[in-house]
Amino acid sequence: xxxxxxxxxxxxxxxxxxxALEMGLKIIDLAKSRNQQIAVEICRxxxxxxxxxxxxxxxxxxxxxxxxxxxxxxxxxxxxxxKKDFKDGNMSLEKTFGLNxxxxxxxxxxxxxxxxxxxxxxxxxxxxxxxxxxxxxxIEALQGKFF
Numbered sequence: 001x002x003x004x005x006x007x008x009x010x011x012x013x014x015x016x017x018x019x020a021l022e023m024g025l026k027i028i029d030l031a032k033s034r035n036q037q038i039a040v041e042i043c044r045x046x047x048x049x050x051x052x053x054x055x056x057x058x059x060x061x062x063x064x065x066x067x068x069x070x071x072x073x074x075x076x077x078x079x080x081x082x083k084k085d086f087k088d089g090n091m092s093l094e095k096t097f098g099l100n101x102x103x104x105x106x107x108x109x110x111x112x113x114x115x116x117x118x119x120x121x122x123x124x125x126x127x128x129x130x131x132x133x134x135x136x137x138x139i140e141a142l143q144g145k146f147f
Contacts, residue, residue, distance in 0.1 A: 007139050008081040010147045011114045015121050017049045023124060023142055024050035030141040031128075038128035038137065041065040042113075044121060045073065057128055064127040068110035068134075070103055072123045079125075080108030080135040109134025 012019075020042040031038045037054040039061040053061050071079045074097075083106045086092065093099040093106060108131035113122040126134040 006078060006081045006084060007111060007135075008077040009112045009114050009120075010124070010142065011116055012147060013116060015113055015115050019146075020049045020122065020124075023146055024052060026145070027124075027126060027137060027141040028052055030137060036129060036137070038126050038134070039065055040124075040126050041069065042122060042124045043069060045123075049122075054128065061127050064105070064107075065110075065125045067101075067103060067105040068107060068127065069123040069125045071106060072110045072112045072125075073120075074099065074104065076112055076120050078108070078112065078135065079106065079110040080132060082106055083108055083131070107131035107134075109138075111135070111138055 024040050024042050027040050028038070037057055039053040039057055040050065041048055042050040068079045071082050075082050086106050091097075093101055093104050109127055110123055110125035112120045113124060115121050124138055126138055128134065129137065
């Protein structure tokens, strides 16, 4: 069930590749402590700065990460937030926005990273769990330390 209070973005004072590494490792550590297999990617808007895909996950995880992140880049809010908005507004990627499902997927698990003085600078995406759990593990791993 979609949470009432969905985190739609992470807002930071600054962002760097080193911070992306720390964030990615924190998410992986939490997943490992729960015996969960996940894929994690953190991208600046034009290139990947952190990528990890657990052994044993299907080969298509790169594609799931990319498609979820594309939704975040398009709408500048979390993919779970977009999923809720689409459901509430009876919208679809193709019919409402003309977006191809080969490149976009409305499933939870990707959150935009904003820098307060610069706007959206990156996306953080998880795949491998049910989509609402993908979203939740990002929040649980990062909340308190990073935002």
